[in-house]
Amino acid sequence: MNVEGELRIELHRQEQRISQVRILSSRPLQLPRLFEGKPVAELLGMVPMLYSVCGTAQACAAVQACRQAMNQDVASQVALAEEMLVTVEIAREHLWRILMDWSAFANKPIDRPLVASLSSLMPTAKSACFAKRDLFTLKPALQFDEKKFVSIIEQIANTASNAIFAEQPSVLYAISDIDGFDHWLDMSKTPSSILLQDLRDQQTGHLGDGGMYALPTIDAQIMSQRMAQADADYFISTPDWQGDNYETTPLTRMASHPLLQQLVQHYGFGLMTRMMARLLELASIPGTLYRQVQVLAGLQGRIEKTAPALVEQQGLGEVEAARGRLIHRAVQQDGIIKSYQILAPTEWNFHPRGVVARGLQKLPAENVSFLRQQADLFINAVDPCVGYKLEII
Amino acid sequence: MCLAVPAKVVAIDDLGENATVLLGEVKKSISLALVDDVQVDDFVLIHVGYALNKVSEEEAERTLQLFAQAGVIR
DSSP states (O other): OOTTOOEEEEEEEETTEEEEEEEEEOOOTTGGGGGTTSBHHHHHHHHHHHSOTTHHHHHHHHHHHHHHHTTOOEEHHHHHHHHHHHHHHHHHHHHHHIIIIIHHHTTOOOOHHHHHHGGGHHHHHHHTTBOGGGSSOSSOOBOOOHHHHHHHHHHHHHHHIIIIISSOHHHHHTOOSHHHHHHHHHHOOSHHHHHHHHHHHTTOTTTTOOOOOBOOOOOHHHHHHHHTSTTHHHHHHSOOBTTBOOBOSHHHHHTTSHHHHHHHHHHTTSHHHHHHHHHHHHHHHHHHHHHHHHHHHHTTTOEEOOOOOSSTTEEEEEEEETTEEEEEEEEEETTEEEEEEEEOHHHHHTSTTSHHHHHHHTSOOSOHHHHHHHHHHHHHHHOSSSOEEEEEO | OOOOEEEEEEEEOTTSSEEEEEETTEEEEEEOTTOSSOOTTOEEEEETTEEEEEEOHHHHHHHHHHHHHTTSOO
16 A cells, blocks of 8 residues: 555666656645545645645645635734744754754764654644644634744754754854855764765765756746646646746745855755755744744734635635645635645656756766765755655666 | 555564554554654554654544545555
8 A cells, every 4th residue: 555656766877877867656646636525624624634744834725725715814813823833844844854864864873862852843833823623724713822832943943953053043044155154064063964064075065966947936826727727637747837847945945045055156056055955944944933923913903815716716825835835726616625736846846857857867877876875865855755766777 | 745644553663763554454664763652553644664643543544534535545
């Protein structure tokens, strides 16, 4: 039984180079059809149950789509609190994957008690914002416990600074040039910085540079029209935009950071730049959350006007999840779902001509064992969550 | 974006680091690195070889029913 589906990634070698990259997907992308004929409230309960890996982002995109489809306004504080929960989930996902995967890549032991302690982040953050049965519903009542939420921000900041950055998140985030970066890397002794030191010292940080083509902001109405066309299933499985392939990752969100712009000059869009983008995004989160806690108090009594339904009874939810931009599209009639679709970042990034395929194509192929190691590292640097089977042919 | 599937824990190794779960009729070894305090007979959501979190037996059954309705599992 393989519910999750899988990506099969084939690297074809010819004359010591990669001649072809093939990416074949068996991911169950038609699962959202299950929601058709169900009441909106039931759908909102089912989405986080089925899509539990980034369940908060999924639930947030679902409730946005359904509110718009039903012309349902929501309090501004509720919309902000929902956004804050998605941000906590991004932090948890980055912490998990960096603490586990990067430690393994650096041949360092995984701090299992620390990793396991992160499992309480989301339940605590959710209970600091909403009652258990009133989370990501159409019109929830905010029950914000500032002290509890601040304790979550502190846990994120302390875990990141003690186990990953060897610095306060704000100090890491403030590094803006290569000299500062090299100095930080030389001083830091965490497993993740040891991995980055290896990339720098073994001159492999540039590997996988297939460029970066960031998914642009797309007008919701135009995207909804695209997802309504007869070939929507094909579009959702292999999305492009006006014929071009795009990526949506932490790097595309963080690309304007001055350090990343300097790293691009040295390493292109290879391993080092992509891995630092994830670290910088993690470093930015405590500050973002503290600011949002302050903003939340000032929004008392304001109402967030949901944009009018794109076409009557249709709505689109867009959320930046840990791996990239997630889109849900809902069509309802009298509170019953007529059509439901999910366009996930995985499908942009693992498109047969997308960022993973382009980066893998650039890897050196003289040594099969080295190729496999670098391919695993590059795939992890783009999307550390998706299950895949790598074959070198 | 990915799915996680519920499974019943049928055995845990001596170190408490890995478990054997029952997925349908198939046994599979998974890591318990991401979760605290898992016992035999608990239900966990699994994804790419890791238990993500514990769920109740009722939640597990409901989720498996939904996957079955969607035709993802039999």
